Amino acid sequence: MLNFFRQQSGSIKNDVLSGVTVALALVPEAIAFAFVAGVSPLIGLYSAFFLGLITAVVGGRPGMISGATGAMAVVVVSLVATYGVEYLFPTVILCGLFQIAIGIGRLGKLIRMVPHSVMLGFVNGLAIVIGLAQLGSFKTLSDDGNLVFLSGTRLGLMLALVALTMAIIAWLPKLTKAIPASLAAILTITMISIAVNRGVEPGQPNMLATVGDMLRTNTKAKSIADARADLAVLTNENENDDDALALNASLVSAGAASSIESTPEIKAASDRVAAAIASTDGEESGISGGLPRLFFLDFDMVPMNFETLRIILPFAVVLCGVGLIESLMTLTLIDEITETRGQGNRECIGQGVANMTCGLFGGMGGCAMIGQSLINVNSGGRGRLSGVTASICLLLFVLFLAPWIEQIPMAALVGVMFMVVIGTFEWASLKMFRRMPTSDMLVMVLVAGYTVFMHDLATAVILGVIVSALVFAWQHATHIGADSKLNEFGSKIYQLHGPLFFASVTSFKEMFDVANDPDDVVIDFYYTRVYDQSGLEAINGLAEKYQAAGKRLHLTHLSAECRELLDNAGDLVEINVSEDPQYHIASDRLA
Known part of the structure; x- marks a missing residue:
């Protein structure tokens, strides 16, 4: 396969055509990773635009594609869920500053210190985390405002189309490579979804949930969760009030209104929960097609103080480490394929500038994308023009084709993500399990396990490097x-x-x-x-x-x-x- 990639020659024509191909393939993945992070799909799309454009111009590896990635998404999801999306943007900006500092300090060469066993554990753990994150797409809102798993016909249709998506991505390249397999799968499943959903009566939920449905569901679920959180605070403050405790049991757990009288504040909060469940505000949510704006024009500014820094600093450090590790890993792979040498330190600076700009314009941050970079070089993209073309085309898609993006079914995105999981996981490591040294095997399992259970990729890699170093030191202690x-x-x-x-x-x-x-x-x-x-x-x-x-x-x-x-x-x-x-x-x- 590497020899096939090397046969591609670089030219303006190849760069432009490969850039258009990459842009088409970026749309579904950017939306899917945004859902992994718990943010609006538009945030993922704008992130892919800024990251792809700036790293193509400033970065150290021509032909490499950057965008919103699962590695970064699984880090920020807990930040967004705990503190709100407003804390995401200064975190991404701080991450970019750290990456620029690392590039200026010429520390990009430290990627050499990551052992192969740690790399295996990293990618395997990342694949498992991304796969588990897709389970949320199989949930819907129940009548009492709780997220529950699909069942019956809707679940059957979802599973069938997920399987069909995966089959198209797996088998289409054997027939033709004229169009990216993931894009062909998205288009095919979208047409099936439109046909199936046309038979649904007005006012009833779609048989196959779309991107627009998922966005509206998430918006409504957040509104209900916020109202219940306010009610929980009030009932806890009045924990000696029997009526308050009864309300807490009936409203916080079941999410239903209660006729029990209590304090006016608690009664008002219970009314807000009931109103949120019955509301249709989520129906108005969608993907706008406007130009990206500075984040403080659309979101509240978080206070710039020590407490905010205490919250965002750990996440920024983790994002910095995860982003640079994945970017430098991808750079090494593209170097091998194209038989050229990229500049690791310049790539660190490029990723930093891109993430700073991404954060300023309300993005979720990102890094180099292994899959999209391989699509680019496979299509003949060798120069910086390929990345620039992909980013500009992506923005044009968002500005003028947003209503079509909302029609993409979640089954197609889940199928694409499952194929990303299959492609990311190092299946060869399972075959090598008994042949690897015991210490390397344990390091790989440790890194993968920490990644899955703690959702902290950078700490998992650092922990793996430390354990590998200690094992190395122990083994060489008697070699003198x-x-x-x-x-x-x-x-x-x-x-x-x-x-x-x-x-x-x-x-x-x-x-x-x-x-x-x-x-x-x-x-x-x-x-x-x-x-x-x-x-x-x-x-x-x-x-x-x-x-x-x-x-x-x-x-x-x-x-x-x-x-x-x-x-x-x-x-x-x-x-x-x-x-x-x-x-x-x-x-x-x-x-």
């Missing part, structure tokens, strides 16, 4: 050794092998026989390297032991930084500078 011999002058020479760092310090100290060694001892570091302060202190401590025994210690082939830090050993440490090698690190230009 020494060959000893006497030379013609009667001096004892210790030829070290292996790394000297905090975990191997104990083994290092046990190699030397200070009491029985001759008066002149040489330690040769030609085949070893001192990695940290613990190793330097171990050398210093050894020198002090030989001093106390009235013996002289020589250290040869130490790196320059080690010699500088060992100056406090004074005349007792004699270093053969002429034989010391010079050590270098990888140039930052590689990043």
Whole structure:
């Protein structure tokens, strides 16, 4: 498959055509990820526009597509649910600032520190989280205002069309690649949905829920939840009032009105719950086709104080880490496919600028999209023009085709997302399960499990890196050794092998026989390297032991930084500078 991608040549024509193809495929995924995040589909579409356009111009990887992604959506969903969408936008702006700082600090190369086992756990956990998030699309509002799972004919139709969507995406590419399979599936299922819903009597819910239906349902459900929350607060404040407790049981749990008299405030709150259940406000909700506006023109500004920072800072850090990890992973893949090299640090800056702008205009944030990037390079998109074209086309779709977008059935979006889950999950890791080292297997399961249960992708990756590092340190703690011999002058020479760092310090100290060694001892570091302060202190401590025994210690082939830090050993440490090698690190230009 990679060879097929490489056969595509870059040109303006290919960039424009591939950009149009990507824009068509972006529409359903941007809407689906917006629902995952618990925000309006229009927020997801505008996010995809800003992210795709700015990263295409400013980012470090031509041909790579960015937009609203599931990785970011599963992070912000708890923020939106707990504090409201108003806190989302400053969080995304702060995330962008962090990403710009990381790019300026040339820290993009740190992606090299993520082990393969952590990567496997990350993508597997992400796939499971996205899959579980689709269960919400199988729910509807009951008569008492509660979200319940579909049943009967509506559930059967939903499942059938989800399966049909997945079948089209799986099999269409074997027949033709003239149109993206996900787009063909969306169009096909939408036409079926329109035909089925035309037979529904006016005033009755559609047999197949559409994007517009889901948006109106979510709007009404939020209104009911807010009214019940106000009632719960009032009843808790009047917990000694028997009538209040009765109202709390009948209204908060069941969501129905009650005839029990209580305080005027509680009675008013119970009326608001009943009104929210009976209201049709959700019917007026929809996707507007206007141009994006600065978020504070449409939403209340959150107070800029320490409390707000305390709330948004953890989410911003997580978004920053998740976004850069997924973006740099995608950059590496596109590098391999196109046999070119992207600029990781510039991509960090591009993602930061895009997320800052996205937040200012009321977006949910995002990062590079593996699936859409592969569609782009497969269609011949190699330059920045492909990403610019995709973003502009997406905005044009929103401005002039919004009513059609609302007709997209949720069954089609769920089917697309399930195929994303299938494509994201690393099924090969299951086959490798028994062949992998036990430590790598445990790290993979740990990262995936933490991702699924805690919904914190960045922390899961960091935790996996830490555990992998500890496992590595433990495994290499005993890899240090020494060959000893006497030379013609009667001096004892210790030829070290292996790394000297905090975990191997104990083994290092046990190699030397200070009491029985001759008066002149040489330690040769030609085949070893001192990695940290613990190793330097171990050398210093050894020198002090030989001093106390009235013996002289020589250290040869130490790196320059080690010699500088060992100056406090004074005349007792004699270093053969002429034989010391010079050590270098990888140039930052590689990043």
